[in-house]
Amino acid sequence: MSDHHKETFITKYIFSLDHKMIAKQFLLTGMFMALVGMLMSAIFRVQLANPGESSILYNFLPSHWINEVGALNPDKYLALVTMHGTILVFWVLTAGLSGTFANFLIPLQIGARDMASGFINMLSYWFFFAATVVLIWSIYVPSGPASGGWTIYPPLSALPQSIPGSGTGMTLWLVAITLFIVGSLLGGLNYIVTILNLRTKGMSMKRLPLTVWALFFTAILGVLSFPVLLSCGLLLIFDRSFGTSFYLSDIVINGEVLHNIGGSPILFEHLFWFLGHPEVYIILLPALGITSEIIATNSRKPIFGYKAMVGSLLAIAFLSFVVWGHHMFMTGMNPFLGSVFTFTTLLIAIPSAVKVFNFLATLWKANIRFTPAMLFAIATVSTFITGGLTGLILGDSALDINVHDTYFVVGHFHIVMGLSAIYGMLAGVYHWFPKMYGRMMNKSLGYIHFWTTFICAYGVFFPMHFLGLAGLPRRYYTNSSFPMFDGLSDINSIITFFALSGAVVQVIFLFNFFYSIFKGPKTTKNPWKSTTLEWTTPVERIHGNWPGELPEVKRWAYDYSKPGYEDDFVPQTVELKEGEKDV
Amino acid sequence: MSVNIKAIKQLLWIGIGSICMFFAGLTSAYIVRKAEGNWMSFEIPDPFIYSTVVIIISSIVLTFAKSKLKQEASPFKIILTVFILGIIFTALQVNGWKELTNQGVFLTGEGSNAAGSFLYILTLAHLVHLVGGLVALLFSSVSAVKGKYSLENSIGLDLTSTYWHFLGILWLYLFFFLKYV
Numbered sequence: 001m002s003d004h005h006k007e008t009f010i011t012k013y014i015f016s017l018d019h020k021m022i023a024k025q026f027l028l029t030g031m032f033m034a035l036v037g038m039l040m041s042a043i044f045r046v047q048l049a050n051p052g053e054s055s056i057l058y059n060f061l062p063s064h065w066i067n068e069v070g071a072l073n074p075d076k077y078l079a080l081v082t083m084h085g086t087i088l089v090f091w092v093l094t095a096g097l098s099g100t101f102a103n104f105l106i107p108l109q110i111g112a113r114d115m116a117s118g119f120i121n122m123l124s125y126w127f128f129f130a131a132t133v134v135l136i137w138s139i140y141v142p143s144g145p146a147s148g149g150w151t152i153y154p155p156l157s158a159l160p161q162s163i164p165g166s167g168t169g170m171t172l173w174l175v176a177i178t179l180f181i182v183g184s185l186l187g188g189l190n191y192i193v194t195i196l197n198l199r200t201k202g203m204s205m206k207r208l209p210l211t212v213w214a215l216f217f218t219a220i221l222g223v224l225s226f227p228v229l230l231s232c233g234l235l236l237i238f239d240r241s242f243g244t245s246f247y248l249s250d251i252v253i254n255g256e257v258l259h260n261i262g263g264s265p266i267l268f269e270h271l272f273w274f275l276g277h278p279e280v281y282i283i284l285l286p287a288l289g290i291t292s293e294i295i296a297t298n299s300r301k302p303i304f305g306y307k308a309m310v311g312s313l314l315a316i317a318f319l320s321f322v323v324w325g326h327h328m329f330m331t332g333m334n335p336f337l338g339s340v341f342t343f344t345t346l347l348i349a350i351p352s353a354v355k356v357f358n359f360l361a362t363l364w365k366a367n368i369r370f371t372p373a374m375l376f377a378i379a380t381v382s383t384f385i386t387g388g389l390t391g392l393i394l395g396d397s398a399l400d401i402n403v404h405d406t407y408f409v410v411g412h413f414h415i416v417m418g419l420s421a422i423y424g425m426l427a428g429v430y431h432w433f434p435k436m437y438g439r440m441m442n443k444s445l446g447y448i449h450f451w452t453t454f455i456c457a458y459g460v461f462f463p464m465h466f467l468g469l470a471g472l473p474r475r476y477y478t479n480s481s482f483p484m485f486d487g488l489s490d491i492n493s494i495i496t497f498f499a500l501s502g503a504v505v506q507v508i509f510l511f512n513f514f515y516s517i518f519k520g521p522k523t524t525k526n527p528w529k530s531t532t533l534e535w536t537t538p539v540e541r542i543h544g545n546w547p548g549e550l551p552e553v554k555r556w557a558y559d560y561s562k563p564g565y566e567d568d569f570v571p572q573t574v575e576l577k578e579g580e581k582d583v
Numbered sequence: 584m585s586v587n588i589k590a591i592k593q594l595l596w597i598g599i600g601s602i603c604m605f606f607a608g609l610t611s612a613y614i615v616r617k618a619e620g621n622w623m624s625f626e627i628p629d630p631f632i633y634s635t636v637v638i639i640i641s642s643i644v645l646t647f648a649k650s651k652l653k654q655e656a657s658p659f660k661i662i663l664t665v666f667i668l669g670i671i672f673t674a675l676q677v678n679g680w681k682e683l684t685n686q687g688v689f690l691t692g693e694g695s696n697a698a699g700s701f702l703y704i705l706t707l708a709h710l711v712h713l714v715g716g717l718v719a720l721l722f723s724s725v726s727a728v729k730g731k732y733s734l735e736n737s738i739g740l741d742l743t744s745t746y747w748h749f750l751g752i753l754w755l756y757l758f759f760f761l762k763y764v
Contacts, residue, residue, distance in 0.1 A: 116587075116590045116591075116594065185598075185601055189594055189597050189598055189601070190594075192593075192597055193594050193597065194590075196590075196593060197586050197589055197590040198586065223597060223600065223601050223604075224604050225604070227601050227604040227605035227608065228604055228605070228608035230605055231605050231609045232608060232612075234609075234708070235612065235704070238690075238691070238700065238704060242691045243691035243692050244690065244691050244695065244697070244700040244704075245696070246612070246700065259693045261621060261696075262619065262621030262696065262697055263697060264616065264619050267612055267616050267619070270611075270612075270615055271608055271611075271612055274608065
């Protein structure tokens with residue numbers, strides 16, 4: 001695979017073995033799913049602002065989702081919320097984010113010609129693609145897609161007769177997620193093995209860019225936690241389709257007494273959240289890795305506390321496996337166990353604070369270049385802080401109980417996980433676009449996109465905390481049926497206004513992205529004056545990444561503004577001077 | 584060891600780690616569910632004990648494949664023996680399920696209990712992974728017939744062996760777990 005070889009349209013663009021093309025496939029599929037998920041949120045936000053009224057946006061929906069007066073059916077509201085969560089958590093922020101940047105950056109930044117197995121890599125994408133097709137298909141089945149929430153708690157997910165979405169829609173959801181897990185595992189295995197084995201000469205683990213470290217831990221988390229979701233789903237499938245009683249007990253439905261005895265839905269929650277919490281960091285760590293890279297490059301300073309950054313990634317990854325109970329404080333958990341989970345959860349604040357401190361210390365007194373990528377990277381740090389602070393409240397069982405399942409929680413996780421990761425992803429796209437497509441994106445459009453997105457996103461999620469403190473529960477079809485929430489309708493309208501505006505401004509990004517692929521100004525080899533290896537490859541894409549020999553690494557990835565050098569960056573391939581120390 | 588071979592071996596080991604997590608999920612669910620009560624107790628049928636013996640023997644036999652290579656002989660017969668033992672193991676497992684139903688322990692339906700359902704699912708999940716092992720053995724035996732293996736070039740056989748021994752250890756874990764936990 002060392003040389004650029006002849007490719008047909010099919011081997012180049014469709015069944016490609018080249019990691020860079022597979023990365024783009026993940027990116028485009030992820031972007032498509034992000035649009036679908038965002039449109040869904042826009043639609044259910046319209047219902048929340050104007051409950052029971054008709055809207056032009058409902059034209060996007062199958063006609064039987066709408067009732068006689070043109071309003072959204074309540075069960076389809078739940079379907080939209082469920083699919084929005086599923087799509088954003090798994091399809092966009094897991095596959096779209098990791099799939100894109102792990103595939104794109106790992107071989108380029110460690111100096112490898114491709115992944116350890118190009119074939120497994122291709123399989124990983126096509127499993128993901130098949131999962132996407134099944135999930136989209138499930139939206140159009142007559143009874144509608146899964147509607148029990150993205151966490152698919154039984155009994156709603158276990159009894160096909162419970163709500164419309166629990167039938168075929170739920171079955172397809174399970175098929176889709178199984179395909180998705182297989183794809184993720186294949187990808188994850190490949191990422192780990194590639195990083196461990198295919199680093200070029202001189203690229204010791206101590207010299208790896210932080211993006212690669214973050215993607216490495218992400219892959220390990222995925223490989224260890226997704227199988228548990230699979231076992232959780234396996235038991236659910238047996239309960240659904242074969243009549244076992246793992247999660248079901250003493251149920252009467254439509255007058256029919258079911259035979260299931262002794263099962264426990266809490267068991268499902270334990271298994272689900274054992275994946276569910278590491279999943280949060282599967283989403284977040286790549287964004288933090290991307291952010292580290294972009295902040296160092298655009299601050300023209302070495303990243304502050306490289307070892308502490310790696311150590312805190314490791315600590316976060318480890319802790320993410322021992323905190324799942326904080327999603328279950330309200331399940332009648334033994335208060336002592338609750339306090340153990342509170343303790344482990346609050347411990348995560350320490351490595352998180354280390355990371356934030358290091359980001360800020362890197363920015364401190366730096367000669368900052370505010371590129372769109374840099375703005376999004378700083379925004380990631382910003383939402384990591386604001387969302388993390390409410391995490392302290394929710395992590396404490398005594399406080400969490402008061403706001404459990406309210407909009408406070410919705411606001412919290414959308415900011416800390418949703419926004420941070422989306423900003424990280426957008427930062428990555430702006431930053432590595434020249435490497436992906438050989439052209440530059442438009443900067444001015446980038447700035448407009450950033451500021452409008454940033455303002456709208458806070459406009460959506462910040463007020464949600466107040467709704468939650470006022471007691472407004474999440475997942476309700478309407479808030480107008482309860483007099484105690486009448487005073488909140490204005491806030492709901494404001495949130496919807498920002499949600500719709502935020503959705504519309506993404507058109508700017510889409511235009512910029514697709515226009516620049518074809519018409520953007522051509523880039524130079526290293527437009528950001530960056531030190532890492534990917535910028536030593538030729539602008540034109542070749543399979544094998546480097547013509548001729550692989551580059552040899554002589555120093556770490558963050559030699560910015562190093563005294564004794566003319567340029568304010570020293571690429572990793574530059575030999576150390578006599579007496580010069582590598583960090 | 585070339586980088587590629589090392590990478591492929593690691594790929595298998597990490598995959599094995601992944602499979603371990605899958606079974607860790609299932610067996611921890613077993614423990615949590617058992618603690619909830621409403622748990623039927625029953626004897627593990629004898630065929631599962633025999634199958635345990637068979638899979639241990641198969642693993643021991645497989646270790647001789649490598650010594651065959653050292654003697655520059657073909658490991659074909661060894662691999663074939665292991666394959667046949669694998670088939671016997673499968674047959675014994677199915678037999679074990681039959682005995683269970685005779686005892687009145689069912690996977691699903693009226694009168695079924697999670698204790699029984701777990702046994703079926705754990706053995707079934709193990710068997711699904713074992714089918715993968717059988718396929719690998721089949722491929723290895725074909726390679727052995729073709730004389731592809733030598734002491735220097737035995738990566739296929741090594742991978743098959745690692746996976747097969749893992750399946751044995753996994754079964755031992757499941758067996759003792761089901762018997763004593």
